[in-house]
Amino acid sequence: MTDQATADPTMTRIMDAVQLGRSGAPAPARELLTALWDELGPTGDALHRCTLAHYLADLQDTTEAELSWDERALAAVSQLTDERAQRHLPSLQVQAFLPSLHLNLADCHRRLGNVGQAREHLARVGEHLAGLPDDPYGESIRAAVRDFVADDPTDRRG
Structure with a gap:
């Protein structure tokens, strides 16, 4: 395949x-x-x-x-x-989309000063990290999460 x-x-x-x-x-x-x-x-x-x-x-x-x-x-x-996603690209798994989508939402909420919502989405990122593939895409998302957490986003007010 x-x-x-x-x-x-x-x-x-x-x-x-x-x-x-x-x-x-x-x-x-x-x-x-x-x-x-x-x-x-x-x-x-x-x-x-x-x-x-x-x-x-x-x-x-x-x-x-x-x-x-x-x-x-x-x-x-x-x-x-997954079936629909894999008709486009056989390796796609919907679960692998979720960390990136939630990370984007956490970042927006952080920049808007919505600390609670940023934390909620960051927690959702963590729940879905295991669904990431062990490939360059998965590593890029894991690195983005590490960078996001290192910036201590939940303490920033915009």
């Missing part, structure tokens, strides 16, 4: 917009992803919605807007199954 992604025009559009944003054009990338979000609608494919919202959060101008998109990503992942 290979671990090659299955061709998916929507995922291609998402990743093309993400690359545009990473290449220094965040506003056009945000516009493309927002238009795609509108196309998908609230009942669109959960993998598409989760992925899109996750990346769209990074393109926001305010922490409040970022938090809103991170919340949408978490809501979408609750509707995602």
